[in-house]
Amino acid sequence: MEVTLNRVLKSEDYVLQNLIQFYHYEFSQYVPVLRVNAEGLFKKMGIANYWTNPEYHPFFIKVDGALAGFVMIRSNGEFSNVEQFFTLKYYAGQGVGRAAAKQVFELFPGKWRVLQVKNNYAAQAFWRKVISEYTGDRYFEKYDAKDDRSSVQEFYTDNRML
Numbered sequence: 001m002e003v004t005l006n007r008v009l010k011s012e013d014y015v016l017q018n019l020i021q022f023y024h025y026e027f028s029q030y031v032p033v034l035r036v037n038a039e040g041l042f043k044k045m046g047i048a049n050y051w052t053n054p055e056y057h058p059f060f061i062k063v064d065g066a067l068a069g070f071v072m073i074r075s076n077g078e079f080s081n082v083e084q085f086f087t088l089k090y091y092a093g094q095g096v097g098r099a100a101a102k103q104v105f106e107l108f109p110g111k112w113r114v115l116q117v118k119n120n121y122a123a124q125a126f127w128r129k130v131i132s133e134y135t136g137d138r139y140f141e142k143y144d145a146k147d148d149r150s151s152v153q154e155f156y157t158d159n160r161m162l
Contacts, residue, residue, distance in 0.1 A: 001063055003099035005071070005107070008058035010051045016058060019070050020045050023086040030117045047072075057108075061087060061100045068096055071104055079111040079154075101130045109157045118150035127153055135159050 008016050024042035028034035036042055050056040055076045061069040069087035073080055082104070087097045105112060114131065116123040131139050131153050139155035 001094065001096075002065075003068075003096050003103070004062045004065075005059040005100060005103050006062055008050070008060055008070070012060075013047060013051075015067070016047060016060070016070055017044055019060075019067070019086065020047075020084075022088065023070075023084065026086070027117075030120045056083075059104065061096065063091060063096055069100070071100060073104060073108060075108045079113050080108040081113045081115070097126060098130050098133070101127075102134055105134055105157050111156050112154065114153045115144070116151045124151045127151075131155055 021042055024034050024045075028042075034042060047058065050058040050072065055074050057073040057075065059071050059073070060067055061071060067088075068091050070084070071082065071086075072084040074083050075081075082101075085097070085101070087100070091097070114127050116127060128141070134157075135155045136159055138159045139153050141151065141153050143150050144152050
């Protein structure tokens with residue numbers, strides 16, 4: 001199984017928006033304000049800045065060439081941040097998310113900050129495991145109530161301590 005990251009082209013923004021519908025569906029259990037409209041769709045995410053601002057980087061996650069999810073990164077020179085990360089349920093437990101996360105860390109060397117929304121225990125466990133494996137357990141974790149996000153891991157891709 002080959003996991004790859006492919007930069008999302010502006011002409012593919014509709015495909016990303018389609019996947020974001022699934023992301024919002026799963027995420028709505030943690031963020032109650034995410035609701036479908038009268039047409040049964042979640043509000044489209046504002047993603048135009050991913051093609052107009054050089055700090056933003058959208059990628060499709062693919063498995064053997066097939067769409068498996070997406071990752072959206074913001075890298076501002078001070079640190080990189082996982083803005084959104086999603087893999088389809090079909091790929092759960094197969095190492096797809098782990099492989100994609102490690103690839104994106106390699107694409108943006110330096111300091112990283114990864115945040116998970118409060119009560120999303122599965123995401124917290126996933127990121128702790130992936131970051132621990134990637135850094136050899138050399139990361140810092142804190143809890144931050146800002147924007148209702150409680151778990152934050154920080155690390156350097158070269159494994160130095162913060």
